[in-house]
Amino acid sequence: MWLLNFYSKLEKNLSKLEKILVTLMMMIMFVSVFIQVLSRFFNLPIPDTSDISLVSFAMMTFFGTGLLVYTKGHILIEITSLIKSQKIVFIFDVLSNIAMLIIGAILLNIGFALLMYFFENREATMALRIPLAVPFTSLVIGLVLMLVHTIGNLMVLFNKYKTAN
Amino acid sequence: DVNDSADNSENDTTEASSNENGGEYRLGMVAAQDSIQHQGAEMFAERVEEKTNGEISIDVFPGGQIGSDESLGQDLGSGNLEFAFLNQGSLSGMDQMLDFHYLPYIVSSYEEADEIYYGDGVIPQTMEETLLDNNIRALGWYELEFRGLSNSSGPVENPEDIDGLQLRVPGSQAIMSFFEEVGAQTVTVAMPELYTALQQGTVDGQDNGLLITYDNNLHETNEYYTRLNHVFATGTIAMSEQIWGNSSEEHQAALEEAAEEAQEWQIEAQRAEVEEYAQMMESEGVEVIELDDNQLETFQEIGMDLWDELEDVYGSENIEELRNEVEEARE
Amino acid sequence: MIVLLLLLLIIGVPIGFTFALAGLLGAWMADLPFGMIASMPYYAVASFPLLAIPFFILAGELMNRGKLIDKLIDLIEVFLSWLPGRLGHVTLLSSAFLGAMTGSSIATVAAMSSSVGPRMIDKGYKRGYVAALTGCSGLLGVLIPPSIPLIVYGAAVGASVSNLFLATIVPGIMMALIYMIVHWLSIPTVLTNEEAGKMERKSSFDKDLFKKAPLLTLKSLPAALLPVIILGGIYSGITTPTEAAAIAGVYALLVIVLGRLVSVYKIPNIFYQASLISISIMVIIAFASIFNRVMTLMQVPQTIANFTTTITENPLLFLIFVNLVLFLVGMFMETNAAVLLMAPLLYPSAMNFGIDPIHFGIILVTNIQIGLITPPMAANIFVSARINKSSLVEMWPYIVRFLIPSIIGLIIITYVPALTLWWQ
Ligand code: NA
Ligand code: NA
Numbered sequence: 001m002w003l004l005n006f007y008s009k010l011e012k013n014l015s016k017l018e019k020i021l022v023t024l025m026m027m028i029m030f031v032s033v034f035i036q037v038l039s040r041f042f043n044l045p046i047p048d049t050s051d052i053s054l055v056s057f058a059m060m061t062f063f064g065t066g067l068l069v070y071t072k073g074h075i076l077i078e079i080t081s082l083i084k085s086q087k088i089v090f091i092f093d094v095l096s097n098i099a100m101l102i103i104g105a106i107l108l109n110i111g112f113a114l115l116m117y118f119f120e121n122r123e124a125t126m127a128l129r130i131p132l133a134v135p136f137t138s139l140v141i142g143l144v145l146m147l148v149h150t151i152g153n154l155m156v157l158f159n160k161y162k163t164a165n
Numbered sequence: 166d167v168n169d170s171a172d173n174s175e176n177d178t179t180e181a182s183s184n185e186n187g188g189e190y191r192l193g194m195v196a197a198q199d200s201i202q203h204q205g206a207e208m209f210a211e212r213v214e215e216k217t218n219g220e221i222s223i224d225v226f227p228g229g230q231i232g233s234d235e236s237l238g239q240d241l242g243s244g245n246l247e248f249a250f251l252n253q254g255s256l257s258g259m260d261q262m263l264d265f266h267y268l269p270y271i272v273s274s275y276e277e278a279d280e281i282y283y284g285d286g287v288i289p290q291t292m293e294e295t296l297l298d299n300n301i302r303a304l305g306w307y308e309l310e311f312r313g314l315s316n317s318s319g320p321v322e323n324p325e326d327i328d329g330l331q332l333r334v335p336g337s338q339a340i341m342s343f344f345e346e347v348g349a350q351t352v353t354v355a356m357p358e359l360y361t362a363l364q365q366g367t368v369d370g371q372d373n374g375l376l377i378t379y380d381n382n383l384h385e386t387n388e389y390y391t392r393l394n395h396v397f398a399t400g401t402i403a404m405s406e407q408i409w410g411n412s413s414e415e416h417q418a419a420l421e422e423a424a425e426e427a428q429e430w431q432i433e434a435q436r437a438e439v440e441e442y443a444q445m446m447e448s449e450g451v452e453v454i455e456l457d458d459n460q461l462e463t464f465q466e467i468g469m470d471l472w473d474e475l476e477d478v479y480g481s482e483n484i485e486e487l488r489n490e491v492e493e494a495r496e
Numbered sequence: 497m498i499v500l501l502l503l504l505l506i507i508g509v510p511i512g513f514t515f516a517l518a519g520l521l522g523a524w525m526a527d528l529p530f531g532m533i534a535s536m537p538y539y540a541v542a543s544f545p546l547l548a549i550p551f552f553i554l555a556g557e558l559m560n561r562g563k564l565i566d567k568l569i570d571l572i573e574v575f576l577s578w579l580p581g582r583l584g585h586v587t588l589l590s591s592a593f594l595g596a597m598t599g600s601s602i603a604t605v606a607a608m609s610s611s612v613g614p615r616m617i618d619k620g621y622k623r624g625y626v627a628a629l630t631g632c633s634g635l636l637g638v639l640i641p642p643s644i645p646l647i648v649y650g651a652a653v654g655a656s657v658s659n660l661f662l663a664t665i666v667p668g669i670m671m672a673l674i675y676m677i678v679h680w681l682s683i684p685t686v687l688t689n690e691e692a693g694k695m696e697r698k699s700s701f702d703k704d705l706f707k708k709a710p711l712l713t714l715k716s717l718p719a720a721l722l723p724v725i726i727l728g729g730i731y732s733g734i735t736t737p738t739e740a741a742a743i744a745g746v747y748a749l750l751v752i753v754l755g756r757l758v759s760v761y762k763i764p765n766i767f768y769q770a771s772l773i774s775i776s777i778m779v780i781i782a783f784a785s786i787f788n789r790v791m792t793l794m795q796v797p798q799t800i801a802n803f804t805t806t807i808t809e810n811p812l813l814f815l816i817f818v819n820l821v822l823f824l825v826g827m828f829m830e831t832n833a834a835v836l837l838m839a840p841l842l843y844p845s846a847m848n849f850g851i852d853p854i855h856f857g858i859i860l861v862t863n864i865q866i867g868l869i870t871p872p873m874a875a876n877i878f879v880s881a882r883i884n885k886s887s888l889v890e891m892w893p894y895i896v897r898f899l900i901p902s903i904i905g906l907i908i909i910t911y912v913p914a915l916t917l918w919w920q
Binding site for chain 3: 022027030033040054058062095096104107136
């Protein structure tokens with residue numbers, strides 16, 4: 001029980017951090033595109049900021065990959081909502097979470113290899129030379145968070161099932 | 166079992182790349198299906214297959230089907246892809262030297278291009294070395310085209326005609342500086358949005374070559390096209406260095422021969438195609454303007470003056486060497 | 497691969513990851529290097545045209561919180577009080593116009609669902625129907641110029657984009673009319689029997705209501721200006737569609753802050769809510785791209801296209817096969833990627849059969865667009881379900897009502913070339 005409490009507290013604090021991150025990325029995207037319009041309209045000598053918009057767009061998506069597991073915000077086909085048997089719903093939920101763990105682990109594995117590659121050859125975006133390691137770090141972090149929250153979901157599921165019976 | 170599948174993936178890559186007996190390889194490219202570049206790539210694939218008695222077979226994926234130049238470059242470098250017809254000029258994110266050949270007015274005729282871009286001068290040499298630093302082997306080159314300028318406001322023959330135009334330019338610092346120097350306002354617009362931007366007057370013109378301009382229908386909204394020849398570019402018949410290193414000597418020789426033959430055919434076909442496109446464009450009501458030597462020279466001086474400003478990026482030695490080569494070629 | 501995909505979807509694995517795993521499994525079976533597909537999610541998301549999606553969602557969230565949309569719809573209702581089911585028609589036509597401006601089906605659905613969706617539910621429409629209607633009408637706009645998929649087609653095969661735009665006008669209007677008829681026929685079954693639903697069903701000429709019109713017009717002015725800003729920005733050439741979406745956001749932000757409609761402290765939370773919705777959409781685009789890439793590497797679409805072009809010598813039969821193939825591809829792939837891949841593959845044989853290149857483009861794009869509302873990969877429907885807080889299960893019966901007429905529309909477009917080539 002203490003483990004469950006500890007874990008849910010950890011997840012809660014993590015999710016707060018994730019919330020700040022995605023909001024921040026959204027704001028950066030918004031401001032950088034707006035600057036772009038202003039600089040074109042008023043002919044200002046500002047460099048092309050679209051690299052910033054695109055990198056923060058990707059980072060928001062990747063950080064959010066984990067957060068959406070916590071907020072149950074991922075888009076899926078809710079066939080379970082048609083099923084009456086609690087037991088089958090439980091089994092489906094467990095299986096889908098396990099599937100998520102597997103997918104997350106595989107993606108993390110190849111994502112990490114790719115990140116190492118970008119660290120090594122220091123590739124960057126063309127206009128502003130933002131290292132590609134930056135968005136790929138967020139991919140790896142997002143996938144780790146996804147695993148953390150999926151494990152949390154599984155713990156909650158089993159605990160609920162135990163108390164229900 | 167999670168770890169198992171991940172391990173498998175690693176084994177797969179090493180297995181595929183350590184195959185000395187050849188195998189089924191892939192070639193990626195951004196140029197459109199049935200373009201001269203694509204035909205050149207198919208020819209390269211055929212020749213390789215012939216010369217290796219079918220030990221190496223190559224599937225060609227045109228039209229960016231398996232990624233942009235950026236990601237093709239990464240895949241070659243990491244050994245995940247065997248071949249590409251690679252526009253190394255779009256890889257300045259990987260290494261800034263890779264768009265060295267975009268400096269304005271390095272050459273302005275095919276005769277000069279043959280000497281500077283295809284021999285053993287500083288451009289092909291730096292390209293080869295830089296690519297190799299990134300684990301990409303240059304087997305040969307293919308030709309893109311001279312860039313020109315299309316616009317909707319009037320015929321461009323002198324630098325003054327460009328003054329005040331809003332132009333869409335690619336991400337290259339050199340090209341941007343050139344047009345700003347002659348008084349244009351440069352704007353970055355993504356290629357898919359360019360047609361709409363020209364149609365609605367967000368920008369007045371753009372600076373692609375005849376083929377790209379026509380194939381993307383940009384001439385529909387820009388009735389003036391000047392063969393400004395401000396930038397000439399080649400692409401690389403590229404191979405993953407990892408795969409190259411693991412190939413047998415016979416295969417390596419076959420690959421080099423095939424690349425040479427594809428290069429020779431592609432350059433000639435490309436040049437013929439460009440002239441055909443100039444005529445097609447004229448027959449569709451576009452005024453295609455050829456500059457005379459004096460007019461070209463005026464632009465050339467402006468362009469070459471900019472080289473010094475880019476010493477930080479490309480190195481003063483390289484620029485000095487290029488200047489010498491160019492002067493020699495023009496004599 | 498396909499079996500695994502369906503299984504995962506049934507047990508409730510999020511759609512983006514389902515496609516990712518199916519793709520990875522395919523890659524593993526076909527012995528493709530994993531490294532080659534690992535960077536796909538980044539390149540799929542880092543795309544400027546897609547940036548319009550979060551911005552339109554943000555603008556919609558801001559306008560809703562500031563109750564700006566409510567005022568605009570109040571006004572429209574005064575003028576349309578004679579029309580039963582008015583709000584549905586408004587949604588359809590607005591989608592067509594917004595889609596015409598943005599050129600993006602998904603961005604249109606995002607914008608309409610976050611602005612008009614809640615209001616339709618208030619007016620007594622069933623949630624599932626609202627989500628189905630906004631999701632499906634997203635594809636109308638792409639048939640009204642300018643349209644990004646048509647530009648992509650023009651570039652891929654070298655057809656004139658101006659002619660494509662001319663050719664799509666009649667089919668675009670036809671599809672909009674078909675949808676309006678579907679909505680009109682649906683009115684008896686999709687409105688609740690509560691007061692709001694009865695009002696929406698009623699047709700009335702209320703003179704008192706018209707007296708309120710000037711005041712309402714004034715109140716709705718800030719909201720009414722928003723479409724003007726977006727339209728004006730794009731057509732005057734000051735902005736690209738993505739930038740117009742960002743300006744819409746800035747404008748909505750200024751109106752609600754300066755008009756003190758929402759406390760400044762609540763703004764970050766609005767950004768957060770908008771980002772959550774955007775992420776759920778982008779995750780699908782990011783991770784499903786792995787599946788797309790693996791299909792391409794395995795040459796699945798290429799093989800099907802080759803098969804199609806060798807199977808018959810009758811042009812009508814050929815078009816039926818093309819319809820089926822594109823429908824299948826559209827079921828799994830993102831629109832622009834599908835156009836870019838399939839257009840060059842099918843174009844040469846279409847020319848051999850003597851089909852007009854412009855006509856073929858309209859067939860191809862319409863066909864792939866319908867794929868956007870066809871599961872399992874139905875981007876428009878996912879987006880609409882998410883923003884309208886509905887579910888695919890709840891929406892499905894209503895989606896069918898739009899899907900079948902859409903297919904009939906497609907058949908008409910395919911076999912009556914005069915509809916697209918009227919201007920010749
Ligand atoms: Na449109
Ligand atoms: Na679909």
